[in-house]
Amino acid sequence: HSTSLYYVDADADGYDNGRELLCAASAPTGYSATTGGSDCNDNDVNVHFEATYYVDVDGDGFDAGSASFCLATAPSGYSATTSGTDCNDLVYSATNTCSSIVNLKLNIQGYYDADAHAMRAVMSNQGVGSSMTDVDDITVELRDSSTSALVASVTARLHTDGTATATFGTAPSGSFYIAVKHRNALETWSATAQTVGSTPLTYDFTTSAAKAYGSNMVLIDGVYAIYSGDINQDGFIEGLDYDQLLLDSDNLEEGFKTTDLNGDGFVEGLDYDFLLLNSDNLIESNHP
Numbered sequence: 491h492s493t494s495l496y497y498v499d500a501d502a503d504g505y506d507n508g509r510e511l512l513c514a515a516s517a518p519t520g521y522s523a524t525t526g527g528s529d530c531n532d533n534d535v536n537v538h539f540e541a542t543y544y545v546d547v548d549g550d551g552f553d554a555g556s557a558s559f560c561l562a563t564a565p566s567g568y569s570a571t572t573s574g575t576d577c578n579d580l581v582y583s584a585t586n587t588c589s590s591i592v593n594l595k596l597n598i599q600g601y602y603d604a605d606a607h608a609m610r611a612v613m614s615n616q617g618v619g620s621s622m623t624d625v626d627d628i629t630v631e632l633r634d635s636s637t638s639a640l641v642a643s644v645t646a647r648l649h650t651d652g653t654a655t656a657t658f659g660t661a662p663s664g665s666f667y668i669a670v671k672h673r674n675a676l677e678t679w680s681a682t683a684q685t686v687g688s689t690p691l692t693y694d695f696t697t698s699a700a701k702a703y704g705s706n707m708v709l710i711d712g713v714y715a716i717y718s719g720d721i722n723q724d725g726f727i728e729g730l731d732y733d734q735l736l737l738d739s740d741n742l743e744e745g746f747k748t749t750d751l752n753g754d755g756f757v758e759g760l761d762y763d764f765l766l767l768n769s770d771n772l773i774e775s776n777h778p
Contacts, residue, residue: 492513493511493512493513494511494512494514494515494523495509495510495511496509496510496511496512496514496517496518496521496522496523497509497517497521497522497523497524497525498510498520498521498532499520499521499522499525499529499532500520500532500533501529501531501532501533501534501535502522502535503529503534503535503536503538504522504524504525504526505525505526505527505528505529505532505538506522506525506527506528506529506532507528507529507532509525526538527539530560531560531561534562536562537560537561537562539560540558540559540560541558541559541560541561541562541570542556542557542558543556543557543558543559543561543564543565543568543569543570544556544564544568544569544570544571544572545557545567545568545579546567546568546569546572546576546579547567547579547580548576548578548579548580548581548582548583549569549582550576550582550583550584551569551571551572551573552572552573552574552575552576552579552583553569553572553574553575553576553579554575554576554579556572575588577589577660577661578660578661578663581661581663581687583687583688584688588659588661589657589658589659589660589661590642590657590658590660590661590662590663590686590687590688590691591655591656591657591658591690591691592630592632592655592656592658592668592684592686592690592691592692592693593653593654593655593656593690593691593692593693594630594646594653594654594655594656594668594670594692594693594694594695595651595652595653595654595692595693595694595695595696596628596648596652596654596670596678596694596695596696596715596716597609597652597695597696597710597713597714597715597716598625598626598648598672598675598715598716598718599675599708599710599715599716599717599718599764600674600675600718600719600751600752600753600761600764601625601626601718601752601753602710602711602713602715604710604711607711608650608651608652609625609648609649609650609651609652609753610625610650610752610753610754611623611624611625611650612624612625612626612750612753613625613626613746615753615754615755616744616745616746616747616750616753616755617745617746617755618746622650623649623650623651624647624648624649624650625647625648625649625650625753626647626648626672626673626753627645627646627647627648628645628646628647628648628654628670628671628672629643629644629645629646629670629671629672630643630644630645630646630654630656630668630669630670630671631643631668631669631670631671632658632662632666632667632668632669632686633666633667633668633669633679633777633778634666634667635664635665635666635667635683638667638777638778641662641664641666642658642660642662644656644657644658644659648672652696652713658686661688662686663686663687663688664685664686664687665683665684665685665686666683666684666686667679667680667682667683667684667703667777667778668680668684668693669777670695670716671723672716673723673748674718674719674720674721674748674749674750674751675716675717675718675719675720676706676716676717676718676719676720676725676727676768676773676774676775677720677723677725677775677777678695678702678703678706678707678716678717678775679702679703679776679777679778680693680695680701680702680703681700681701681702681703681704681705695707695714695716696713696714696715697713697714698714699714701714702714702716702776703776703777703778704776704777706773706775706776717764717768717773718751718764718765718768719731719751719764719765719768719769719773720775721734721735721748721749721751721765722734725774725775726773726774726775727765727768727769727773727774728769728772728774729769731765731769732765732769734748734749735749735751735757735761735762735765738757739757739758739759739761739762741757742756742757742758743756743757744756744757749761751764751765752764
């Protein structure tokens with residue numbers, strides 16, 4: 491009547507949940523004389539070891555990390571397989587593009603050359619690089635359609651043909667106003683909220699004044715442009731913008747200057763026209 495060592499195996503799957511000394515000639519029910527290894531779940535014959543599952547809250551097949559569970563199948567919010575990293579696990583995406591793209595077309599009033607039917611190569615004119623297709627950098631913001639709160643912001647390069655591509659690496663998805671800012675132009679918003687997500691959006695401000703919120707643009711050469719002259723970026727084109735222009739003009743400034751409203755590389759008399767006209771017309775930013 492000696493004791494023997496037996497393995498606890500309640501689910502009889504051949505894997506143990508520990509071992510005990512028993513006074514028995516053979517393994518009683520719930521025990522085994524041999525083992526294939528430790529059992530993390532001795533109540534499920536199909537589960538022996540912890541398995542790795544991938545966090546997939548939105549169920550699109552892309553993961554936001556992983557965790558181990560002693561389960562035969564993936565629990566809710568997880569997947570047994572993954573197609574790669576998910577940049578936003580709260581939004582389903584079959585392609586899981588980790589950015590949202592907004593393709594814009596817009597003109598800036600002072601930079602537009604009616605003879606060339608395009609904007610000037612302002613950066614080159616101002617001594618920044620040599621590209622003949624680059625105008626300047628703009629800031630593109632996505633604003634919440636209900637609250638107008640800032641959701642995402644990126645810098646995009648504006649080209650002489652009016653095109654600019656804004657790539658939002660945080661992959662925002664939903665309905666947003668598009669707000670465009672430039673160092674000497676008036677902040678301008680899209681007329682309505684636009685759907686932004688995994689499919690690239692194209693929005694053209696140039697075709698109609700009504701493409702801007704409040705129809706707040708000016709017609710030049712058959713196309714529409716964002717107003718120039720908000721040098722101090724306070725949302726108004728008025729007397730406060732004159733001081734810096736007057737100072738730079740008197741000092742014969744040239745190069746990368748915010749006061750160079752026509753983008754020819756010099757701050758002089760030709761820049762005053764835009765400021766005078768827009769100031770006289772009480773032009774100011776218009777948005778929700």
